[in-house]
Amino acid sequence: MDRPSEVVQLELGGLILSLEQASDLAALAKENLRTREDPVWLYLWPSGRALARVVADQESLSGRRTLELGAGIGAAGLAAAARGAEVILSDREPEALALLARNRDRNQLSAEILALDFTQPQKDLGHFDLILASDVFYGDGMMAGVLRFLRHHLGPEGLALVTDPMRVQPAGVNGAARLHGLEVQSIVLEPGGVLTGGVNLYQLRKRARPT
Secondary structure: OOOOEEEEEEEEOOEEEEEEEEOOHHHHHHHHHHHOOOOHHHOOOHHHHHHHHHHHOOOOOOOOEEEEOOOOOOHHHHHHHHOOOEEEEEEOOHHHHHHHHHHHHHOOOOOEEEEOOOOOOOOOOOOEEEEEEEOOOOOOOHHHHHHHHHHHHEEEEEEEEEEEOOOOOHHHHHHHHHHOOEEEEEEEEEOOOOOOOOEEEEEEEEOOOOO
């Protein structure tokens, strides 16, 4: 990528991922002010680290069809690939897709790279056993877009793991999830406050229909 970058080592128990990311957050902030675009996908934020750790803690994800939404640098999806999942790393930004491919190849892992806007997904995308996402509730309407996507693309026994730096309240996620036919369990992964290192994990599944 044209912006200054560095390769960092992400240690996840017995798994170590080498990940290229932006090296200058101040430059990113200046770019955001200049262009009014927010290239948040260029950096491994605390929510992304926490989600990758949760995924890496799984003993095996062998054969599970897995999608990382808005994957950015791909930490969680690559952790899933290392645990045997059949992974698709997705993002809507062309530059992010190129970065995902480099990080995949750097770690010698198998994963498909897919251009995907979760607000307008392809009709033939199908269903997933596991959907991963971090920092996807930062813009207006994004929570509703993510929940609609999960409603349509989680398999009957599928699980979605979504981490958030406490931008939203668990009660708000729970209420919105119910409107979309989902049930949710929230867990505090990292204590703290909004954007100060705190991370919530949301585990979402389709609600069972009454028999």
